[in-house]
Amino acid sequence: EAGRESMSHYLTKASWSTTVSRLTDESGEGLGDEARRRALGCVRTEHQPGGANVRFDVYVNGGCGSMSGLVVEVETLYGTGTALHKVLDTIESRVKAGASRLWVVVPNPQAVIYLPQLLRLERYVRELFKGKEIRFYTLDVKGSAPVRLIEVARRLLDEWRKLKGEPAGGAEEGVTPAQ
Numbered sequence: 001e002a003g004r005e006s007m008s009h010y011l012t013k014a015s016w017s018t019t020v021s022r023l024t025d026e027s028g029e030g031l032g033d034e035a036r037r038r039a040l041g042c043v044r045t046e047h048q049p050g051g052a053n054v055r056f057d058v059y060v061n062g063g064c065g066s067m068s069g070l071v072v073e074v075e076t077l078y079g080t081g082t083a084l085h086k087v088l089d090t091i092e093s094r095v096k097a098g099a100s101r102l103w104v105v106v107p108n109p110q111a112v113i114y115l116p117q118l119l120r121l122e123r124y125v126r127e128l129f130k131g132k133e134i135r136f137y138t139l140d141v142k143g144s145a146p147v148r149l150i151e152v153a154r155r156l157l158d159e160w161r162k163l164k165g166e167p168a169g170g171a172e173e174g175v176t177p178a179q
Helices: 007-024 033-042 083-096 108-113 115-128 149-163
Strands: 043-047 056-060 070-074 101-105 133-140 145-148
Touching: 033 043, 070 083, 083 101, 083 115, 108 115, 108 133, 108 149, 115 133, 115 149, 133 149, 145 149
Parallel strands: 070 101, 101 133
Antiparallel strands: 043 056, 056 070, 133 145
8 A cells, every 4th residue: 555655645644744743742841852752652654453454644542642543644636536535435444444533634735626525525524423533634834734624715715805805804703614
């Protein structure tokens, strides 16, 4: 499976592995050498849960604070047939393998291109898998922090309103894309 990864998938996974490691450091010590080692020790890539026939792109081990048990799946949407069906198949297989917290990460260009469809898919799988924490993200290129796709939609909506000469902020006032 790993041998077939595109460079985009590999680099996005590496970036998210580092991002999740930083988020895992909840000690308040910052990322000094020892804290960095502990945080990195909490995160595994290509983790295969026992008995499952899948590999999680990024997995946070148990006992690693509030991020414990988090599964991160990178979906580049390249060369996978119908892109949204591939994402749905990935989500279903990860939940079946025991993931109860799942972040689906889509690189920025694809996230914007498929934004309405991805938001509908997120809403659908959250309803389908009630009780599971399933969220769709992309990466904030300025701050290297995770950004929910719904937040990307709100920001784009605000920018669109500004371009039309309307006051921005409607997203915060309850006029938001369907969640």
